[in-house]
Amino acid sequence: xxxxxxxxxxxxxxxxxxPSWKEQINAWLAEDTPSFDYGGFVVGDVPRTATLWxxxxxxVAGVPFVNEIVERCGxxxxxxxxxxxxxxxxxxxxxxxxxxxxxxxxxxxxxAERVALNVLARCAGIATRTHAVLTALRxxxxxxxxxxxxxxxxxxxxxxxxxxxxxxxxxxRVDLSAMVMLKDNHVWSRGSITDAVKAAxxxxxxxxxxxxxxxxxxxxxxxxAAGADxxxxxxxxxxxxxxxxxxxxxxxxxxxxxxxxxxxxxxxxSDNIEAYVCNDIDIISTSYIHQGVPHVxxxxxxxx
Numbered sequence: 001x002x003x004x005x006x007x008x009x010x011x012x013x014x015x016x017x018x019p020s021w022k023e024q025i026n027a028w029l030a031e032d033t034p035s036f037d038y039g040g041f042v043v044g045d046v047p048r049t050a051t052l053w054x055x056x057x058x059x060v061a062g063v064p065f066v067n068e069i070v071e072r073c074g075x076x077x078x079x080x081x082x083x084x085x086x087x088x089x090x091x092x093x094x095x096x097x098x099x100x101x102x103x104x105x106x107x108x109x110x111x112a113e114r115v116a117l118n119v120l121a122r123c124a125g126i127a128t129r130t131h132a133v134l135t136a137l138r139x140x141x142x143x144x145x146x147x148x149x150x151x152x153x154x155x156x157x158x159x160x161x162x163x164x165x166x167x168x169x170x171x172x173r174v175d176l177s178a179m180v181m182l183k184d185n186h187v188w189s190r191g192s193i194t195d196a197v198k199a200a201x202x203x204x205x206x207x208x209x210x211x212x213x214x215x216x217x218x219x220x221x222x223x224x225a226a227g228a229d230x231x232x233x234x235x236x237x238x239x240x241x242x243x244x245x246x247x248x249x250x251x252x253x254x255x256x257x258x259x260x261x262x263x264x265x266x267x268x269x270s271d272n273i274e275a276y277v278c279n280d281i282d283i284i285s286t287s288y289i290h291q292g293v294p295h296v297x298x299x300x301x302x303x304x
Contacts, residue, residue: 013083013165014064021158025068028115040107050109050302052077052100054087058296059131060099061166062123065159066116073112075104084127084166088296102300113300121295122156123163128296130167130289133270137284142277147172147285149265160290172285180210181232187212193219197226211263217244224252224260230283235266238275245280 054060063083070077079100081087087097102109134146147170152160161171173179180200182193190196193212200210211230212223220231231248233241245262252260263283264276276284 013162016165017064017158017162022068024155024158025065025072027155028119029069029072029111032115033111037107037111039110043106043110045105045107047104048106048109048302050102050113050300051098052102053299053301054097054099054296055095055299056297057086057088057090057095058124058128059167060085060087060120060124061127061163062120062159065119065123065162066100069116069119070102070104070112073104074108075102075112077102099298106302109300109302117298117300119159120298122293123159123166124296124298125293126160126163126290127167129293130164130169133273133286133289134168136270136274137277140274140277141279142281142284143279144281145170145283146289147263147283148290149285149287150175151287151291164290167289169289170283172283180204180208181213182211182228183213184215184234193222194226197223197228201227213265217247220244220248221251224248224257228260230261230263232263232265232285236264238272241276241281242278245278249280 060081060083063079067077077100081097081099087099088095089097102112130146130148137146146168148161148164149172150157157174161174164171173181182196182200187193187196190199193214197210197212204210209229210227211232212219212226212228213232213234214220214223215234220233223231233244236244241264245264248262249258252258261282262280263285264281265285268276268284268286269288273284273286273288
């Protein structure tokens, strides 16, 4: 899974972002420059241009966030590559790719520099690993969805979920309001899977799917009988998943229910995920594509 994937083209993903997303930019900039900008005083407002370089292999992701950071600092940016493009190839200028030209007052360039690079490096790292894992799954014959999880960094979820999307993965639920997911703690607190699903259905309405985390085929049967839309086979072995998924498909299709989805999750990484590949599974979800992910190395250098 170490190979760099091919460029992606999803169109303009910035149209997905909520109206409130730009408020986060102010918080990031305020965190980095909470009072006086001493370095900015040194360089002043003399007009400069700078090149944004990718210095390690990866996929560009996070363009809307970088654009807004640059604009807030009184500068403009002209991208030389598209979001989703492969950059930093060892065959490309000694491992460096010129991704964009940023223009504006020197002080503004340096105010934007670190905040923009941090966001870009993190988002690109997630997109790069996501697509590498997805590429390996497709090569192994998997036709379903690869999805992330809600194990994201507080205050940075929008960027991390965006990176998953650029990388080709399903974002899964973005927050607790996006879908009803009943995990072991919900079931234990309520008393049973059946009661938990019944309670969820009483308030969720027709537009929200209900998913139940299960530890066995028997629990999956109970969840489906109660009306769950998705069952998550949690912490199964690869062989166990294949047996359980095929059995559930056959049994419930014979009962006239073929619309439910089967998800697999729990401890999946590049070392073991291919062992879970079978097309009775609709969704493979893992935090591996966004937790502990190496950043893609970018730098911004003023041209001189």
